[in-house]
Amino acid sequence: xxxxxxxxxxxxxxxxxxxxxxxxxxxxxxxxxxxxxxxxxxxxxxxxxxxxxxxxxxxxxxxxxxxxxxxxxxxxxxxxxxxxxxxxxxxxxxxxxxxxxxxxxxxxxxxxxxxxxxxxxxxxxxxxxxxxxxxxxxxxxxxxxxxxxxxxxxxxxxxxxxxxxxxxxx
Amino acid sequence: xxxxxxxxxxxxxxxxxxxxxxxxxxxxxxxxxxxxxxxxxxxxxxxxxxxxxxxxxxxxxxxxxxxxxxxxxxxxxxxxxxxxxxxxxxxxxxxxxxxxxxxxxxxxxxxxxxxxxxxxxxxxxxx
Numbered sequence: 001x002x003x004x005x006x007x008x009x010x011x012x013x014x015x016x017x018x019x020x021x022x023x024x025x026x027x028x029x030x031x032x033x034x035x036x037x038x039x040x041x042x043x044x045x046x047x048x049x050x051x052x053x054x055x056x057x058x059x060x061x062x063x064x065x066x067x068x069x070x071x072x073x074x075x076x077x078x079x080x081x082x083x084x085x086x087x088x089x090x091x092x093x094x095x096x097x098x099x100x101x102x103x104x105x106x107x108x109x110x111x112x113x114x115x116x117x118x119x120x121x122x123x124x125x126x127x128x129x130x131x132x133x134x135x136x137x138x139x140x141x142x143x144x145x146x147x148x149x150x151x152x153x154x155x156x157x158x159x160x161x162x163x164x165x166x167x168x169x170x
Numbered sequence: 171x172x173x174x175x176x177x178x179x180x181x182x183x184x185x186x187x188x189x190x191x192x193x194x195x196x197x198x199x200x201x202x203x204x205x206x207x208x209x210x211x212x213x214x215x216x217x218x219x220x221x222x223x224x225x226x227x228x229x230x231x232x233x234x235x236x237x238x239x240x241x242x243x244x245x246x247x248x249x250x251x252x253x254x255x256x257x258x259x260x261x262x263x264x265x266x267x268x269x270x271x272x273x274x275x276x277x278x279x280x281x282x283x284x285x286x287x288x289x290x291x292x293x294x295x296x297x
Contacts, residue, residue: 007266009259014185019262025273029280033272043268046261120266133181 014129019122027111030118031089034109035059045069050077059086065094081107096124103131176228180247183227188212189220193229193243200233200242 007021023030033039041052046069054068061083069077078099085093090111097104103126110121126132183189192206207217221241224230228247233240 005266005270007259007263009255009262011181011185011255014182017258019258021262021266023266023270023273025277026280029273029276030269033269033276039272039276043272044265045268046264048264122262129182129185130178133178 011132015126015132017124017126017132019120021120022114023118023120024116025118026116027113027118028089030111030120034111035088035092040067059083059092061086103127103134105131176247179227180229183223183229186220186223189224192217192220192224193248196230196241196243200240202238202240206241 005022005024007019010018010020012018025033033043035057037055037057040057041055044067045052050069050071052067052069054066056064056066058064063083063086065081065083067079079096081094081096081104083092083094084106085091092109094107095104096107105127106125108121108123108125110123112119112121184193188210191210195201195206195209203214203217203221206221207214210217221230225232225241229244230241231244233242
């Protein structure tokens with residue numbers, strides 16, 4: 001029987017967040033989906049409503065990567081980093097930062113073959129415990145702010161439509 | 171303490187395996203310090219130090235029995251810390267579901283490629 005696709009999220013030390021998940025595909029395809037700019041924008045999107053218009057990948061040690069996500073309302077989020085280690089199809093180590101005011105993390109993607117399936121392990125190492133907790137917190141706060149902004153806009157648009165309709169009727 | 175200080179304290183308290191084990195033990199009911207120290211083969215002062223960290227984080231509290239001073243689990247701060255990790259989990263779960271869909275496509279394409287590569291060799295043999 002195939003192993004279930006349950007995602008596990010752990011904090012093995014106070015500077016790390018580790019995500020593990022089994023995917024039902026051979027390792028070389030998972031590596032391809034994770035490192036080819038043709039494929040990454042199709043799935044690495046986060047919350048609904050976001051697209052990834054910029055996905056630049058120079059997959060070699062010292063090579064840079066640059067991702068930009070955009071929401072339908074024009075809000076953008078940007079992430080950059082440098083590849084430290086590239087070992088197809090099993091391991092990629094890279095730095096990642098959301099900007100100068102954000103801590104730089106070291107991300108290690110490990111792909112292991114398990115009976116035709118692939119175990120994906122994504123380890124994010126923060127420079128300090130404070131940085132990890134801050135990133136988690138700010139991420140959550142921004143997520144909530146964004147939700148409220150979207151809600152505000154939506155409510156405002158409903159209000160506008162209401163007035164238009166009212167005006168037309170009159 | 172502000173909300174974010176609380177979360178700092180919670181994550182710091184949870185970062186230690188002994189403290190997580192203490193919380194796991196307390197999840198099945200309150201216990202006196204001496205009982206808590208037993209399974210860990212730790213001195214009572216060492217356990218007390220861990221308990222103090224957990225208490226400061228608001229993860230445990232002291233029961234009313236003045237003699238035994240049993241410790242018990244407080245659910246709220248744990249739930250708050252969990253809420254964050256839950257958001258992080260949701261983010262990745264969405265991504266992995268889309269990755270599953272893409273990989274299904276890539277697998278089909280991969281099979282077709284292998285098939286194409288084989289075919290000319292076969293026709294070569296039959297000629």
